[in-house]
């Protein structure tokens with residue numbers, strides 16, 4: 001794949017995220033931090049079937065590739081959706097990815113959230129896996145203890161324009177606690193580049209991929225903004 005954008009340790013590709021991972025060597029990546037397509041009816045624009053079931057099912061080849069390219073002992077962290085969590089765990093079966101735990105983002109003022117049987121969905125899970133290996137990874141920055149549930153009244157100070165933009169302050173905690181400076185972080189579904197911006201602000205290298213070029217335009221301007 002030819003890079004869509006390259007600047008100071010950041011590379012962005014326009015294409016399929018799993019295809020990109022297939023091009024990487026075994027045990028070569030320090031971290032995968034991503035937010036795969038997971039909502040059955042989210043419209044990501046350009047008539048791309050970016051969030052329908054066939055896209056959601058790409059979690060299976062994704063987890064197989066993540067397991068292959070990640071260095072042993074390192075972290076794969078995925079924003080996901082409560083409704084289809086079993087798919088994620090099913091996709092990790094038979095790989096070297098070991099499920100560790102979940103973090104939660106609690107949207108305390110959810111009003112438009114998905115509602116089922118009287119329960120309003122106000123939490124988004126973030127699932128943490130590590131790759132099996134005899135050597136465990138300990139980051140240079142010792143994690144400060146924080147609750148595993150982040151409460152938000154709004155997700156971001158700066159809106160990129162992407163419908164599924166994730167909070168950079170949370171992503172930055174995760175990055176600092178799961179990698180060291182200079183490490184390479186991959187997001188094969190990078191959207192508007194929240195992981196890329198967070199990687200830049202914490203002095204990590206980043207490669208992102210998205211199938212929709214409209215989001216890549218946003219990603220480049222969002223990452224150039226350099227503010228959270």
Ligand SMILES: C[S@@+](CC[C@H](N)C(=O)[O-])C[C@H]1O[C@@H](n2cnc3c(N)ncnc32)[C@H](O)[C@@H]1O
Nearest residue numbers: 016017035050164165166189191192194210211
């Ligand atoms: C949940 S959003 C990611 C949002 C991102 N975390 C952010 O904060 O902006 C999922 C993204 O995956 C992209 N996508 C869907 N199918 C894809 C594929 N096969 N390869 C790469 N990207 C894909 C969509 O265009 C969408 O931008």
